[in-house]
Amino acid sequence: PKYVYRFSEGDKDQKDLLGGKGANLAEMTKLGLPVPPGFTITTDACRAYLASGAVPDELSVQVTKAMREVEEELGRQLGAAHDPLLVSVRSGAKFSMPGMMETVLNIGLNDVSVKGLATASGDERFAWDSYRRLIQMFGKTVLDIDGDHFSDALEAKKADRGVSMDYEIPVEALQELVEEYKAIVKEHAGLDFPQDPRAQLDMATEAVFRSWNTERAHIYRRREKIPHDLGTAVNVCTMVFGNMGQNSGTGVCFTRDPSTGRPGVYGDYLVNAQGEDVVAGIRNTLSLADLEELDKTSYDELRTAMRRLETHYRDLCDIEFTIERGKLWLLQTRVGKRTAAAAFRVATQLVDERLITMDEALTRVTGDQLTQLMFPQFGQSGDRDLLTRAMPASPGAAVGHIAFNNEEATSRAAAGESVILVRRETNPDDLPGMVAAAGVLTARGGKTSHAAVVARGMGKTCVCGADQLEVDAVAKTVRVAGREEVLTSDSVIAIDGQTGEVFLGEVPVVDSPVMTYLRSGLEAALTAATDDDTRELVAAVDRLMQHADERRRLRVRANADTPEDARNAISRGAEGIGLCRTEHMFLGERKQFVQNLILAGSDAEREAALAALLPLQKGDFVSMFETMDGKPMTVRLIDPPLHEFLPDLTELSVQVAVDRERGQLDPADEELLAVVRRSHEANPMLGLRGVRLLLTMPGLIELQVRAIAEAAVERLKAGGDPRPEIMIPLIGSVRELQIARERAEKVLAEVGKESGLELDFPIGCMIELPRAAVTSAHVAEEADFFSFGTNDLTQTTWGFSRDDVEASFVGHYVDEAIFGSSPFESIDVDGVGGMVRLGVEGGRRTKPGMKMGVCGEHGGDPDSISFFHQVGLTYVSCSPFRVPVARLEAGRAAL
Ligand code: ADP
Ligand code: MG
Ligand code: MG
Numbered sequence: 001p002k003y004v005y006r007f008s009e010g011d012k013d014q015k016d017l018l019g020g021k022g023a024n025l026a027e028m029t030k031l032g033l034p035v036p037p038g039f040t041i042t043t044d045a046c047r048a049y050l051a052s053g054a055v056p057d058e059l060s061v062q063v064t065k066a067m068r069e070v071e072e073e074l075g076r077q078l079g080a081a082h083d084p085l086l087v088s089v090r091s092g093a094k095f096s097m098p099g100m101m102e103t104v105l106n107i108g109l110n111d112v113s114v115k116g117l118a119t120a121s122g123d124e125r126f127a128w129d130s131y132r133r134l135i136q137m138f139g140k141t142v143l144d145i146d147g148d149h150f151s152d153a154l155e156a157k158k159a160d161r162g163v164s165m166d167y168e169i170p171v172e173a174l175q176e177l178v179e180e181y182k183a184i185v186k187e188h189a190g191l192d193f194p195q196d197p198r199a200q201l202d203m204a205t206e207a208v209f210r211s212w213n214t215e216r217a218h219i220y221r222r223r224e225k226i227p228h229d230l231g232t233a234v235n236v237c238t239m240v241f242g243n244m245g246q247n248s249g250t251g252v253c254f255t256r257d258p259s260t261g262r263p264g265v266y267g268d269y270l271v272n273a274q275g276e277d278v279v280a281g282i283r284n285t286l287s288l289a290d291l292e293e294l295d296k297t298s299y300d301e302l303r304t305a306m307r308r309l310e311t312h313y314r315d316l317c318d319i320e321f322t323i324e325r326g327k328l329w330l331l332q333t334r335v336g337k338r339t340a341a342a343a344f345r346v347a348t349q350l351v352d353e354r355l356i357t358m359d360e361a362l363t364r365v366t367g368d369q370l371t372q373l374m375f376p377q378f379g380q381s382g383d384r385d386l387l388t389r390a391m392p393a394s395p396g397a398a399v400g401h402i403a404f405n406n407e408e409a410t411s412r413a414a415a416g417e418s419v420i421l422v423r424r425e426t427n428p429d430d431l432p433g434m435v436a437a438a439g440v441l442t443a444r445g446g447k448t449s450h451a452a453v454v455a456r457g458m459g460k461t462c463v464c465g466a467d468q469l470e471v472d473a474v475a476k477t478v479r480v481a482g483r484e485e486v487l488t489s490d491s492v493i494a495i496d497g498q499t500g501e502v503f504l505g506e507v508p509v510v511d512s513p514v515m516t517y518l519r520s521g522l523e524a525a526l527t528a529a530t531d532d533d534t535r536e537l538v539a540a541v542d543r544l545m546q547h548a549d550e551r552r553r554l555r556v557r558a559n560a561d562t563p564e565d566a567r568n569a570i571s572r573g574a575e576g577i578g579l580c581r582t583e584h585m586f587l588g589e590r591k592q593f594v595q596n597l598i599l600a601g602s603d604a605e606r607e608a609a610l611a612a613l614l615p616l617q618k619g620d621f622v623s624m625f626e627t628m629d630g631k632p633m634t635v636r637l638i639d640p641p642l643h644e645f646l647p648d649l650t651e652l653s654v655q656v657a658v659d660r661e662r663g664q665l666d667p668a669d670e671e672l673l674a675v676v677r678r679s680h681e682a683n684p685m686l687g688l689r690g691v692r693l694l695l696t697m698p699g700l701i702e703l704q705v706r707a708i709a710e711a712a713v714e715r716l717k718a719g720g721d722p723r724p725e726i727m728i729p730l731i732g733s734v735r736e737l738q739i740a741r742e743r744a745e746k747v748l749a750e751v752g753k754e755s756g757l758e759l760d761f762p763i764g765c766m767i768e769l770p771r772a773a774v775t776s777a778h779v780a781e782e783a784d785f786f787s788f789g790t791n792d793l794t795q796t797t798w799g800f801s802r803d804d805v806e807a808s809f810v811g812h813y814v815d816e817a818i819f820g821s822s823p824f825e826s827i828d829v830d831g832v833g834g835m836v837r838l839g840v841e842g843g844r845r846t847k848p849g850m851k852m853g854v855c856g857e858h859g860g861d862p863d864s865i866s867f868f869h870q871v872g873l874t875y876v877s878c879s880p881f882r883v884p885v886a887r888l889e890a891g892r893a894a895l
Contacts, residue, residue, distance in 0.1 A: 003045040004062035006069065007038050007237075012313075017042050019233030021092025024333050031312060033305050033330050037073050038087065038237035039066040041205060043094065046231035049209045055202070063201070063236075070238060079108035079197025083120035086130070086239035088275075089204035091211060093232040096334055097220050102141035102211060104204040105275050106134035106239060110195040114178075126244050128174035129166075133274065135181040135193055138200065142207040143189040153180050167243070167272055201236065208234045216431045222814065223435060223458065225821060240329040242322040243274040247295065250274060250322045252448040253288060253302065255310040258318065258338040258456065259392060259447060260533050261345030265306055267291075268446045274322075285446050298328045309333055314355045315364070316346050318448075337456050339395050340369035341537050348540040358547050359895050365544055366892075367862035367885035372396070372459050373541065374518065374884070376509035378496050385504040387480050387493070388468040390441075392500035393452035396461030397509050398439025399494040402487055404476045409433035420493055422478060424471045426451040434460065439495045441502060443469040461497040469502075513538050518572050518884050545884065548891025549573070554868065555875035556886045557634075559855055563627040569880035573887050576632035576723075578787065578877020579855035580624060582704060583640050585617045594645040597697075599675060610703045617704065621711030625722035629715075632723045634787060634853075634877075636766070637704050637740075639729040641689040642697065643679040652676055685792075685801050690730025691740055691765075705744045709751035709759050716757055724761050727787060731765040731772050737782040764851075767843075768792035773835040776842030780850060786843050787877070788836050790864075791856040794823050797832045824857060827864040837871050844872075853877055862889045869893035 010018045010026030018026060022040035029035045041059065048056045071077050076085040086108040109117065109131045118127035136150040154177065158164065161173050169177070185193045194200050211217060212232045221228055242250030253267025268285035271294070292299040302321060305328075309317045318336035322329045338346065347361040356364075378384075378397045400418035403409035406429075412419045413436035421437035423430060425444040434440055434454060439461035442451045446465055455462030468481040478487040487493070487504070494507040513534045517525035525538040557578035558569030566577060586594045593612045600606035624633060656673050659665040681687035694701050705726065712722040728740045741763050752759040765782075767773055768789030776786070795801055802824055813819045819828070827833050836854070843850050853875040858864040860878030865886060868876050870893070878886050 001044060001058065002062070003042050003048075003056065003059045004066045005040050005042065006066060007035060007040065010040065015094045016230075017044065017233070019043060019092035019094055019235070020096050020334055021090060021332055022233045022235050025235060025237070027312075028309070028330055028333055031308065033308070034301075034328055035330050036238035036240050037070045038235060039063075039070065040092075041234040041236070043231040043233050046209045046212060046233065047229070049206070050212065050231060055206060060202070063205075067201075067236070074238065078201070079110060079113045080116060081112050082116045084108050084113035084116045084197075086117070087201065088235075088237050088239055089201065089208060090235040090237060091208040091232045092235050093212070093226075094230050095224065095226050096337070097217065097224075097226070102137070102207070103275070104134070104137045104141055104207070106130045106137075107200045107204055108197040108239075109134050110197065110200075112195075113197070121241075121244060123244060125171045125174065126241070128171055128178060129169075129243060130241070130274070132174055132177045132181055134200075135178065135185065138193070138204065139181065139185050139189070141211070142203050143185060143191075145184065145188040149184045149188065150181060153177060153184065205234050205236075208232060216428050219431055219435065228817065237331070240322050240324045240327075240331075241274065242270075242324065243272055244325050246272055247326050248272055248322075248324050249291075250320075251285075251288075251291070252318065252320050253306065254316060254318045254336050255306050256316045256342070256346055256349070258316065258336050258342050259394065261338065261342030261349070261537070262533060263349060265303065266447070268448050295323060295326060298323045298326060301328045305330060311355065314350065314360075316342070337453065339456055340365075340372040340459070341395060341533075343369050344373070344540040344544060345536055348543055358543075359551070362544060362547055362551065362888075362892055362895060365888070367865070367889040368459070370514070370541070370885050370888050371882075373512060373514035373537075374881070375512060376515070377498060377512050378494065378501075378503075378507045379510040382508060384507055387483070387502045387504050388466050390466035390468075390500045390502065391447055391452070391464045392497050393447050393449075393464045394440075394455040394460060394462035395497040396439065396459075397494070397496055397498075397507075398437075398461040399492065399506055399509075400438045402478065402489055402491050402493060403433065403437060404471075404473045404489065406430060406433035406436075408489065410436040413437065420495060422469075422471055422493075423451070423473065425449065426454070434458065439463075439497070441466060441469075441493070441495050443467055443471050461495060463495045463497060463500050463502055466502060514541050517541060519568075520571070545573075545887060548888045550891070551894045552869075552887065552890035553894050554865070554873065554886075554890040555853075556883055556890060557632070557853065557875050557877040558880045558883050559859075559877050560880060563623045565880050566624060566627040569883055570627070570631070572880060572883040574880065574883045575875070576634075577624075577628060578634050578853050578859070578875060579727075580633055580635045582617075582636060582638055583644075585620050586613075586638065586645055590616060591645055594642070595672070597699075598642055598646065598679075599672065606699060610699045613703055614707055614710075617707035618711045618714075621708055621724075622714055625711055625715045625720060625724070628723070630721040630723070632725055634725040634727050634764075634785075634855075635704075635708055636727045636729055637694055637701065639690050641679070641681060641684050641687050642693060643676065643681070643684070646676050646679065647672070649676050649680050683801075685795065691728050691732075691736045692730065694728065694740055695736065701740060701743045702747050705747040706751060708761075709748050712759060712761070713751060713755040713757055717755075725785060726761055726763045727785075728763070728765045729789070730768060730792070731779060732769045733771065734775065734778045734782055737765050737779060741782050762851075766792075766855075767836075767839045769796050770835055773839040773842075776839040777846045778842075780843040780846035783843070783850075785851040785853070786839060788839060788852070788854040788873075789856055790827055790832060790836070790854055790858040791824070793835055794828065794832045797835055798823065798828075821863075826861050827858045827867055829867050833867055833871070836868075836873075840871055840873065851875075860886050865889040866893035 007025050007029040012023045012027035015023045018040045045059050078085045088105045090103040114131040118124040139145040140147040182193045242248045249271040251269035257266045267288040269291045270285050316336045320332040343365050347364040350356045351361045400420045402422050403419040409421045418438045420439045421433045422441045440455050442464040452464050470479040494503040517538045522542045529535045555575050557576040558574040559579040560566040560569050560577050561581045593609050597609035715722040731737050748759045762784035764785035766789040767786050810822050851874045855877040859876035860882030
């Protein structure tokens with residue numbers, strides 16, 4: 001197989017094979033942009049290596065050939081004694097995994113070629129600095145030596161020479177450092193630092209392959225739902241040098257601001273530095289405006305390239321570049337990660353610039369991003385103790401105790417505490433802590449630092465570059481310039497990812513502008529907005545929501561049991577209620593009547609209990625119908641087992657035993673205990689509930705349907721437009737539905753007769769048992785509509801109960817790739833989704849055009865919604881909070 005592609009051979013659509021970085025390097029090469037020559041080793045090669053544990057022979061041969069071609073093109077040779085060609089070895093998987101895998105720069109340097117480089121560049125210091133960096137990176141990433149050994153030696157050397165910056169270290173000191181580094185390699189890896197350039201190249205390549213399986217790569221992939229079997233490509237790229245003096249440097253830039261979405265270029269630049277110095281946030285950086293002053297020619301060329309790339313990709317791009325003695329080189333580009341706000345703004349900006357259509361704009365935003373924009377923010381009022389203001393790197397408002405390291409962050413978060421990870425700077429090793437924390441605060445680094453990039457990718461609040469803070473991770477203290485107090489793990493701080501503010505103590509949170517928009521509309525949100533960024537954001541969200549509403553075929557309803565929830569849902573665009581649970585109508589003071597109903601010894605007693613419940617439930621329905629006037633409202637008759645309304649078995653047993661001991665036993669309690677004991681079930685989820693309960697407890701259906709019908713009559717007489725849909729839960733057999741339906745219809749007819757109105761409300765059922773899905777063609781004969789209860793359907797299809805398994809093995813199953821993600825979060829398309837498909841097909845065979853919806857968590861889950869669209873459901877129903885997300889995702893699904 002062809003394992004090696006020159007940059008001039010590939011293009012941006014070959015991400016599977018060449019990885020994201022390789023595909024984009026190829027694309028830039030094709031566009032004629034200045035990319036240093038090189039080649040990409042495919043993900044196939046990585047997979048072959050990981051499968052066999054050895055580099056395939058063909059690969060070695062193909063690398064030799066590609067390397068020679070590059071050498072010929074440049075007229076120099078890898079690691080030669082005179083004017084050596086050097087390369088970087090860079091990982092690059094299909095999906096960008098920032099900082100996940102290591103890059104080794106300056107491959108090709110050895111004791112001889114370092115002198116050749118010194119002569120060729122006329123800069124001895126530069127050559128030795130490059131060599132010591134190679135040994136350091138190689139030692140750390142290829143040979144797995146603890147990086148501290150190298151950085152300690154470096155710091156010691158600087159102290160020894162009385163300098164503070166790396167670039168101030170004199171040549172002789174660098175030469176000493178190279179010897180010390182070689183000794184470190186020898187000591188900790190048990191081998192001599194390899195002098196053969198090709199051996200360096202091969203070892204680095206293998207290390208990149210191996211890095212695919214490091215723990216932090218696994219953690220990142222799990223979080224981002226990236227499959228574990230893709231493998232990474234390896235890019236071998238001719239070195240260019242940003243560390244060749246003051247007219248050199250390296251930087252990262254974005255074609256628009258990735259944190260706010262503001263138009264206009266944005267970037268960080270570091271003079272006389274190489275590679276990862278910018279991203280690592282080791283020194284504070286210059287802006288692109290500063291670069292314009294320093295080197296107008298390179299700046300202009302960069303701006304032209306940025307515009308070119310943005311037009312070509314028709315999206316926000318981020319770009320890594322290096323200037324070597326006034327010559328610009330592009331080292332990487334990709335469609336840039338951005339915050340949720342930037343995603344919405346950039347999408348509509350590009351529409352206005354006629355680079356993309358409204359449909360494309362809709363594909364550029366996601367329900368998850370909308371969710372992020374709905375999160376609350378810090379309020380402006382009240383006393384706030386501002387500690388410092390730094391770079392707002394990833395939005396949101398996070399409050400929590402300070403955590404200084406992974407261990408602290410993960411253990412305290414696991415215990416339910418909210419923590420803010422506070423670090424001088426972060427690196428890939430800090431990933432577990434970042435995942436666990438509510439927010440991240442760093443003292444060093446800009447918007448393109450590791451902390452910022454990773455936090456943005458995860459949608460985690462982040463403030464970075466707070467250089468007023470002195471973080472001591474060992475002593476676990478933070479000192480703040482100009483302040484007395486020392487912060488510790490016991491201190492609570494609040495960080496604002498929108499403004500960059502850091503506060504001491506709790507700060508109250510308020511609605512976000514997008515939430516104001518969703519609740520109160522565009523006008524209100526625009527009026528409330530205090531700046532142009534916010535106004536543009538709200539307008540962008542509005543445009544995209546409207547477009548989604550135009551495009552979507554799925555209707556969106558909400559699950560709401562109370563008028564307040566219903567109002568919330570409507571204001572967020574719900575077109576009806578897909579699930580109104582009625583169990584709460586049996587709770588509170590009404591519990592007593594329910595107990596009376598269960599304990600009733602005679603028909604008279606039972607009827608009295610039912611009669612007491614009727615006006616109360618009717619009242620509930622009247623107010624719901626009033627709120628939902630003119631909109632459909634699916635009322636589910638009682639679903640949980642009755643013993644949920646009875647006292648707890650253990651508690652009651654203890655009480656009865658104690659009372660008996662004291663000679664104070666109330667015979668009623670003893671009787672109650674007997675009933676509780678009798679109705680106790682080993683598997684309540686599979687017990688006497690839903691339709692089973694409705695059919696066995698006399699008068700229960702009649703009570704509920706009468707309450708619905710009488711409430712509807714009252715509303716109709718008042719000129720209202722109630723639209724109840726009566727839903728029977730937990731149907732397994734059509735016969736169950738048939739009996740329930742007959743009884744419900746009888747009541748509707750009675751109430752109709754009493755009132756002189758025709759009450760012709762649809763009666764349907766939930767499909768939440770495999771048997772109902774399999775026999776749906778039959779069930780449909782008795783049903784006016786179906787609603788898929790995918791929570792129970794997931795439990796009954798897999799045969800496990802959510803409450804029992806989420807804590808015990810779901811995590812393990814996700815790790816073992818038995819599930820892609822928890823089947824309770826995103827629908828298991830093949831299995832549970834297959835049941836839904838069966839149900840839809842069967843039902844529509846009997847009744848074409850039959851209304852079918854889904855209620856349950858999956859109704860608001862972005863990944864599940866596109867499936868529900870495909871399978872042909874009429875609507876999804878989700879929690880009121882998620883209604884906007886469902887609208888957006890339903891629009892995206894329809895494209
Ligand atoms: P990442 O995926 O972490 O961004 P990269 O492969 O892009 O890793 O490399 C890390 C850093 O090294 C980048 O800042 C990049 O600019 C620099 N770099 C990589 N290859 C070269 C090269 N051939 N010449 C100069 N700098 C390079
Ligand atoms: Mg990079
Ligand atoms: Mg259910």
